[in-house]
Amino acid sequence: MPGALATALVAALLPATPAAAAVACSVEYNVTNEWGSGFTADVSVTNEGDAVPDWSLGWTFPDGQQITNGWNGEFSQSGDTVTVNHPGWNPDLDPGETATVGFQGSISGANGEPTGFTVNGVDCGGTGGNAPPEVELTSPADGAAFLAGDTVELAADAADADGSIEHVEFSADGTVLGTDDTAPYTYSWTDAEVGPYSLTATAVDDGGAETESAPVAIEVLSAPALVASPSSLSVRQGDSGTFDVSLSNEPSGDVSVEVARTEGSEDLTVSGGAELTFTGDDWDEAQEVSIASADNGGDLGTAVFTASAEGYDAATVEVREVDASTSDYETAFLEQYEKIKDPASGYFREFGGLLVPYHSVETLIVEAPDHGHATTSEAFSYYLWLEAAYGRITGEWEPFNDAWESMEEFIIPGTEDQPTNGAYDPSAPATYIPEHDTPQGYPSALDNGVSVGEDPLAQELSSTYGTDEVYGMHWLLDVDNTYGYGFCGDGTDDAPAFVNTFQRGSQESVWETVPHPSCETFDHGGENGFLDLFTDDGTYSEQWRYTNAPDADARAVQVAYLAHQWAGEQGNAGAVSESVDKAAMMGDYLRYAMYDKYFKEIGDCVGATECAAGSGKNSAHYLMSWYYAWGGALESAQYPWAWRIGGSSSHQGYQNPLAAYALSEVDALEPDSATGTEDWATSMDRQLEFLQWLQSAEGGIAGGATNSWAGDYSAPPAGTPQFYGMYYDWQPVWHDPPSNRWFGFQVWGIERVAQLYHETGDERAGAILDDWVPWAMANTEVGTGGDFAVPADMEWEGRPDTWDGTSTGNPDLHVEVVSHGQDVGVAAGLAKTLLYYAAESGDAEARAMGEDLLDALLANQDELGIATEETRADYRRFADEVYIPEGWSGEMPNGDPVEPGSTFASIRSFYEDDPAWPEVQEYLDGGEVPTFTYHRFWAQVDIATAFAAHDELFG
Template sequence: MRTRFRARPRKWGPLRGLLAAAAVGVLVFPAGASAVSAAPLAEQDLGSRLAADYEAAFLTQYNKIKDPANGYFRQFGDLLVPYHSVETLIVEAPDHGHETTSEAFSYYLWLEATYGQITGNWEPFNKAWRSMETYIIPAQKDQPTNSGYNPAKPATYAAEHGDPSGYPSRLDSGVSVGQDPIANELSSTYGTNNIYGMHWLLDVDNVYGYGFCGDGSKNAPAYINTFQRGEQESVWETVTHPSCETFKFGGKNGFLDLFTGDSSYSKQWRYTNAPDADARAVQVAYWAKTWADKQGKGSQISSAVANAAKMGDYLRYSMYDKYFKKIGNCTSPSCPAGSGKNSAHYLLGWYYSWGGADASAQYPWAFRIGSSAPHQGYQNPLAAWALANDPQLKPKSATGATDWATSLNRQLEFLQWLQSAEGGIAGGASNSWGGSYGTPPANSPKFYGMAYDYQPVWHDPPSNRWFGFQTWGMERVAQYYYVTKDSRAKSILDKWVPWAINNTTVGTGGSFAIPADLQWSGQPNNWTGNPSTNTNLHVSVLNKNNDVGIAASLAKTLLYYAAGSGNTQARTTGEKLLDALLGNTDSKGIAVPETRADYNRFDDTYSQGGLYVPNGWTGKMANGDTINSSSTFLSIRSFYKQDPDWSKVQSYLNGGAVPTFTYHRFWSQAEIATAFAVHAELF
């Protein structure tokens, strides 16, 4: 059982524009903060502005995000939990705006680490880490039966299928699985059998009503999950269910028999980690430590940094094949089971997952799985480098730091292997073709025996179509290059940056255009240990948009590269993007209108490409919505009809105009804020 992020569907004033934003209202600083000036910016040429100007831009954005009236957070006691977005009617990776993700938590950490860098106040960062530990890392009560885990038998095999109609997938104990080589090391190192990693999805307001462990209470936040059914399952085809299955909702077996086929079902809990978010948390902890140490305040965040190292230790599960099969040339379910660490590809896979029996079980059991499909957009060489080399971030386990050193080199090789002739980075690779250890297409290029896949993990839409996976990944490479001056990272960026710049335009009055959707053709050469020009692997830009979060991510990538290399064009383009972003300020942050033609899928039946429920299967959502073969995304989420923005969607479904929304996604607003601070730091 597993899930993953979906690419966000997109149907798609100058820096002195801060004058208006900074002049409206008074900035409020938490206790202990130094009131860095947020005075209006003077008329200056690009490149001549003072660091304080960009610090002011950061603080203006920071205060909008932290203003309770703007609705970015829900408060629980003295802790804050970020929403995915201020707006509730939004469907992309999460299927509701007041859910949250491990991605959002990692950006919350980044926002507060940057605040600590600028103000010297580290209490907000510590609170953000404590909120993450409290609400999105499962506690003992949420994962109670890990003592029943047997590393020699990590999980029972179930094939993935190309379409949700192939589910439930039969559990097959006859397929050999490998051994888990790190479980005993982790439990002995930390004195617990529990996993220290974030589950990816949280229902902050308990909108679905599942409550704690699926008990139907008003408990919030509540652990939930969605994607479970193969490469073709888009968010529009998911059934949102509780992470703890007690059979209170769903059908006679809860929701389990929508996903797996078995002779009987047990009450159980199940969580899924999104490794890029945990790696980002480690990356942020590295920067927080670096900045706090410069201020002589490293001891104030030492606990969070130590826990980041611990998180990195457990994050190694994403380096392993899903069923711990041996890496390379695995083209049938009967391929060899792994032993030792030969089931590790040493890359950041799309997920790792763990689960176990309900606390009341007479015979406790538990499972763990890795991921057979690494995607380029999840790699994080800076986090790998920190976990391998930084004394405070090296994991405590016997082999953790060594594994991350191997991973660092493997990640850089992976990106070199996937770099197209133009410079964009292609999708990834798989050790389990189709999720069922199938045979890849003839002549598929190989990376350490894994087959090239331009759209690893999911196909609706193709997983490497979204330009955001380029900027997220290359921002990490650029940071790594800035810190280490590794020539391998520079060579990747030397090719990627001109491609990105050539496809970016910045106009006046806040206008700009960056790539939105990408298309891939051809394939890389087989990996031989040395980079290739990959003259047969190509990327083209299908369309462009003005996504503010990705523009900020692109700006950060360009600025780190410029700071490391001295490239003036990269710096100038990055500054122009920051300038354009500030031309799109509003009372809640920085945002632009978006048209959402994909919202015509709200009421699609399965025959129209919508939700699949097997004939004869019936059940109930927690709010009483019926689940059956006639269900749609909307019919099992009837709460959307009470959303204040629903009338725009209903009009569209009735044949009206495509609806337009102005969204304030938490990650995007935090990315923008930290982009301003990056310029202040670097230049």
């Protein structure tokens, strides 16, 4: 029933009590499209009564409809009953507010309208049931420190509006310490060992409902210590700066502290607070130390200042002079840089003097990486960017070169990681394996009957660089060896380990993945390791395989170009020349991302057997695809072999015309191969055309295109628009959630266009920005006191016109921003885009909004960086089942069984030991949606480089 409309209206006024607010709502259900076996629909719920916190919408399907994917909420379905939990950006429905969710579903006959709409599990006019209790951990204070042997006194306030408190549990890192069933609720912890702890209190009411308090962080020390904050400081030459000193614990008497320079430049001196005294009354009140820089116009210096006291562990602060003309935003960059690089912050792990960035400081976080202490090639590219910006400001380029060395050492597979490339046959790059829509279609059988094209790059690259190896990053690294696979899957080394997750079709979300080693030795998993979860083959061999994320490698090239430019302006291009040379080589290999997956001809490629095998470069689309990959047998195999594949699908957010410009127009970055420069010149033009083709009538950039519809060269729907013979796809590659729904992909891609525009004045880039910038600004708000709202989720309608070399404006392609949020990384990327555009175009409004966003970010500072709270309703999916075929069984390295019925959490039982797990467990048990504050490495670097960009562009 296309366009069918059902409206459920209930208006019930209940007595207002603290236990449950009056529930009154209206629900509108609208089928927006329907075809033979499926349909899409929108559901809008309007709050007609009091505010509804943590809203959840439910209904019942009458005809067995099944939801296949949804947006603007977290969907789950049991039989005919559907539950949609609010998205993280919109937890509460205010009076009069309307929230709209959408979904795609499957049908096998009738498609009747749902019935029984509910809010928060009850009818709209219902009572709301038992209200959960309230609880707050009032002691100890957040950040408190204790000495080993001290008693830690815990106390909590708890109340229940519609009943009574049964008891309160006190926990440390999720382990219950004790309970109290009588107010005031207290517990004395007498045997705390040395280390950091996260303390919580959980109140349980007489109806069985329970609530966990916000956590309080404490630390138990082996000895008292002095505390200095921050641990590093930048001071304008001729000016002064301050840091704070305090005691970790209450002293038994007065404590005299001396602060003195212990090494470094004599131009930096203690100008105040050289002698401090702490008493039992003020020991926890920080006292200020002032550091003065000599106004002598000499060379900029650094020094280390040490706070010391008898019986206390000392604290040190590194102080650096910066030029007196340093802008406020440059100072903001240096402060953010110092937080990121401070070892105490936890953004990096050190291996042999080299730093490896984590995905986030926090460990419990599930996104594309499924653990916070994994890392990605994306993070390494941002690490390079951080150090390049630092080099521009300070003239110090060793940290940039160290970042490239770390990338080369840890996330670019070395000789021992890819040992059998010499067996690779470019005339037969790989055996065809069709992709499937869902994980249930796997393992997928190899098909030797489908012809594949020739690889035109391999011989050119091996002759140019004297090796058969590939110089590109693998996308995912287990930094702490959390899974336990270790080097080459042997499980014996705690050094970073190459791992992989996504392997089973476009509908496989991170919540449905099985983490596995990139080096498959059959030591873990099942009889064939994990291979037979993905491919169906007669025999299986021990092997290695790596997947490249082209946007990360392209960003590394982009940053190397910026470092080359900035160092050159300082007359010091030689300081980065070796790293820049390696970036040019990386760009040479990155051309694999320009090719169809199986090197088939580009254009009208329909039918795996009918689509012609490519020869020469007619299998190149010259765009940045979603991936390229390579692999081969381990040296222990009886017969060595190797393979390589390109990527048939290209996403707008992966394009990087600035990197293409650098690799085709900048001498220092032109690849050494015979055709690399020419290919990148073609790619630069093709990428800009691609973005013009995908630009909607409003200005947003639609998804992308593919040369292999559905991943198996199927025929696309009739009339699908084309770009150089490739087919338009509004959500290329990744469908859960749709890959072009997140506004961050808009910013990541268009920021590079803005930088290209600033660097070259390219009119095509300027034209794209002229439409994109006003649309983005119209959907962005910046308030006061750190309030801001940037686009979060988008919905797409219609399609572009087939590309004929000239933009039509795409009157039938439309985008709507359907939600907003406070993603600090996206806000920083948007600010950079606006500033680069303003610097070239002179657009004063774009510059003003860019600066307003920077100021809003500065107002959200904390001790680790800049962050805002996030609700994670998607964490309900910790309980999602991971598809495992019937009859398959195996084990993770820690013994977690992998079998039919396994869930995301059950094969990652280590999460149960995470300090943040109790909040997730409570949510899974029916509690409130958990709220976290995350410090993602890429986002913190995006913020730092946004400050640096303003300094670069406007001083």
